[in-house]
Amino acid sequence: MDIFSLLAVLKAIMRVIVIGGSVFLFFAACSIYTNLTTGVPWAKVPRANVYRIFKELGLPADSLVYDLGAGDGRVLFAAESFGWRAVGFELSLYPYVKACLKKIFCRSRIVIKRRDFFKENLSQADAVFIFLAGKTIARVGEKLKLELKKGALIISYGFALPGRQIEKIISTKPSLTYVYKT
Ligand SMILES: C[S@@+](CC[C@H](N)C(=O)[O-])C[C@H]1O[C@@H](n2cnc3c(N)ncnc32)[C@H](O)[C@@H]1O
Structure with missing residues (x-):
């Protein structure tokens, strides 16, 4: 390889590093901003737990979750x-984009919206899953109390809803899952 080809390869590598780094920094900055504004960082419930919880709850077909x-x-x-x-x-932004890409690749019919759930009406839900903490969980508990229809389930992973009677505890690990009925 002559010196010009080597320089061209190095230039291409530098370009990839700069573009990749910029994309990374952009998503990191967006994540930090969202964490600060919502007060809840992105953490993932283990997939096996989700299947275990849903199996145990056995909602009817066509339920809205x-x-x-x-x-x-x-x-x-x-x-x-x-x-x-x-x-x-x-x-x-980052988990939202990830979910959208998976939806496209899997030809899934899930709906995911980049919106603040506090501004949404949840009255049609048959079950609501939350993995939230701190002030947000208390605030969302109040919203769900006002909006959910009778019989709707609240599934709270990791944290109990303050001041609500627990219907069932599912012993998922490392965190428990608390189920409530409205
Ligand atoms: C602990 S993660 C749980 C993610 C997912 N439910 C799971 O169990 O894998 C909580 C997520 O709630 C999002 N979040 C917090 N407040 C929000 C709000 N008001 N509207 C929309 N998303 C919010 C955060 O960005 C974060 O990604």
Whole structure:
């Protein structure tokens, strides 16, 4: 390889590094901003837990399941595999894009929206999945109390809803899952 070809290869490598680094920094900055504004970082519920929870709950076919803060959509894809309709809201850009790409590649019918779930009406839900913490879980608990129809389930992974009577605890690991009935 002559010196010019070597320089061209090095230039191409530098270009890939600069573009890749910029994309990485962009997504990192978006994630930090969303974490600061929502107060809840993106963390993933283990897939095996989601299937275990859904199997145990055994909702009727065609149930409408929401995931508030849907991350990479894993809860929604699992819900779809049980024959349920699945709708999620996610503000953080990186997991949202990941979920959208998977939806396209898998030709999935899940719905994922880049919206603040506090601004959405959840009255049609048959079940609502949440993996939230801190002030957000208390606030969402109030919203669900006002909006959900009678009989709808709330499935809270990892954190109990303050001031609500627990219907069932599913012993998922490393965190428990709390189920509530409205
Ligand atoms: C702990 S993660 C759970 C992700 C997913 N549900 C799972 O279990 O794998 C919580 C997600 O909620 C999102 N989130 C927090 N507040 C939100 C809001 N008001 N509207 C939409 N998404 C929100 C965060 O960006 C974060 O990705």
